[in-house]
Amino acid sequence: MSKSVVVVSGKVFDKATAKPIASAKVVIVTNNVLKEATTNAQGYFMASFSAASWFRICKITVSAQEYQKQTRFVSLPPWKSQIIANFRLNDITIPSLEISAPLEGQEIFTSPTIKISYHDYGSGINFSSLKIFANDTDLTQYTVESNSQEAVCTVPKESPLAEGAATLYAQIKDSSGNFAEDTLAVTVVSEVNYYLQMGKEALLNRNILSSHRYLAQALEAEPENPEANFYFAITRLGFFPWLMKQSYIYCRIWVL
Known part of the structure; x- marks a missing residue:
């Protein structure tokens, strides 16, 4: 043969x-x-x-x-x-996807930064397929690809999220159409109200320096906020030792 x-x-x-x-x-x-x-x-x-x-x-x-x-x-x-x-x-395996920031259950501000991590070993990620939502609000338009495995979504202050409980949702596909998705629950809070409350609590605990920093952040978020301006003025009084007691008394009167 x-x-x-x-x-x-x-x-x-x-x-x-x-x-x-x-x-x-x-x-x-x-x-x-x-x-x-x-x-x-x-x-x-x-x-x-x-x-x-x-x-x-x-x-x-x-x-x-x-x-x-x-x-x-x-x-x-x-x-x-x-x-x-x-x-x-045919690539038949779904890509990996994770909302890497914020974390599950975390409080976020109304104009947060959301990070999405993803990877695909087969046909590769199709970045144009990425979708990001907060409840029913589409945030995809605010998203940019920072590198081949991560995207960053920054919600502008001109289009803030509604305060309260929210579910973040992300979805992405690979080039073969296989898709992955991820969700997590967060609570959306007002930035100025958050720092204002932290500043008040620090004042009540006679921590003038911390209160001053928190209230400065509240004013940065909303410069014309009258309540933040008022308490910020009180903290400035507290930097003078002979006015420390008076600033604390003012705080007790107005906060309580």
Whole structure:
């Protein structure tokens, strides 16, 4: 029985993006002869072996992490000694996605910064598919891609979130259409009210310096807020030792 050398080669692509798939496993079986190959960084593979010279059928199976396995049968007439077989694999694995900031249950201001982390080992992330919501408010338009694995959404002060309980929701797809989503619950609070309350509490505890800092942040958030301006003035009195007691008394009268 005569034999001849058969060469099987080809390239493995991602079906959605046509990007080469490296490290894909290629198993070739013909006439009970088995050969294995692995694709290189450009997606190419090649294997050669001796096989019977009569009409042959090659079974070629390609598999790769994140992708759907694919098998093809290719005939090789006796007068041919080379098979070229290219494969396009479907990415069937969903990407990873996480709302990395804020944290679950955290209080956030009405103009928060939200961070989204994502990754995909297969066809790759389709950034244009990213969607971010706070309850029914679409925040996608305020989102920019900071790098290939993270996006940052900064809600402008001109379009603040409503105060109260809120659910943050994010969704993203890879280039093959597989999607991932994540949600978390937060509480939206007014920035000026938060710092104003913290400033009042610090005043009641006679911590003039901390109160001064908190109230300065309240004024930065809302410079014309009359209540923040009033208590900020009291903290300034407190920096004079002989007025410390009076500022505390004023605080007790007005806060209580």
